[in-house]
Amino acid sequence: MNTRNRLLAGIIAVLIAGSWIGNVLYYRSGQLREPLFMNHEIMTATQGSIIDLYYLENKSTGKKVTAIQIEALPSLRFELTEWQSFSHQKFMHAFGYAESDLQPGKYTEATVYYNEGPPKKVPIGIIEVEDGEGDGNGALNFYSSGGGSDGSGFISGRLRRDSVVEEVSTSIGDNYKPLLTYELKATMPGAGELVPIQLPERVPQGASLRVDYQWHEQDPAAGIPTVFRPWMTIRSQASDGTERIDKNLIQFNLYLTEAQVRALVKREANP
Known part of the structure; x- marks a missing residue:
């Protein structure tokens, strides 16, 4: 083999080796060190x-x-x-x-x-x-709840007795509260459908209450995503003055994107 051919073969070998090393490094860069x-x-x-x-x-x-x-x-x-x-x-x-x-x-x-x-x-x-079981001494019979992959969900129930509904709250931490919005609706006398109500509000026995909620996207720059399962609490007062507390766990489904996964892997490789 003459000098020119040896030089050409050497260049090809270097290119092949470089390509192989590059592929290995690229593959490893896309891997987690541990779960x-x-x-x-x-x-x-x-x-x-x-x-x-x-x-x-x-x-x-x-x-x-x-x-x-x-x-x-x-x-x-x-x-x-x-x-x-x-x-x-x-x-x-x-x-x-x-x-x-x-x-x-x-x-x-x-x-x-x-x-x-x-x-x-x-x-x-x-x-x-x-x-306990989390249902408290409630004024409601909860009969339906659900959630979707888009972050929406609801809980609903029917009042056992006349009550003044005073407050709806969740157990989610203060720094996460902007991620969750919700609205209380009820079937009020004379209304054939659920309508939003302002609290406090007197609601008659047998009326339906429904809380619609929506989870919002987390900031990718915040780092590792958080999975939630908070209580939704409805506080009301019965006609005899007794406080009633209804608690229900609401749904949350975390779905990641390919871009989020790559960012998490990169973050763990360079903490």
Whole structure:
């Protein structure tokens, strides 16, 4: 082989090697070092508890979550399922259900088990368990609730007795309140359909109440997204002066985009 051919072969070899190294670096740059848990602000009750956790993990390489445990809540079991699929990652849903009553309290970390390496305690945000079933001494019979993938949802019920509805509030933290808007409606005397009402408002027995709510998009610059499951509380006063409290957990579904996932992976690579 003459000098020119050797030089050409060398250049080709360098280009091939550079391309291979570039592909490897690009692939690795799109991978998480380990599964990434979202931030959570979850409310639940000691009885009939459901707790949802969400996390990202690589599709093919590296650590995979095999089990999740909150040590202070030993009766809580998690089922792991794929929620969304992306180019290099899977967005996973850990559906938690309690086999017996949970201990009231606030819980901020979970023990995560992997397919390789030892288990690890991971921060998950705040899971708050309140005593009871969460239905309070309400004035309403709740009979319907629902939510959509666009962040909209509702809860509705019918008044058991004449009441003055005084307040609607949620347990969501103050810094997150702009993410949730809601409106109370009722079927008032003489009205054939639900109409918005201003509180306080006297509402007769048998009238329907409905709270429509809407979750708004989180700021991508805020970092790891937050998963919510807050109480919606309706406070009213019966005709005998007794305060009535209706509490219902409202839905929240977190869906990520490919761009959000890439940003999260990049953020974790360069914390």
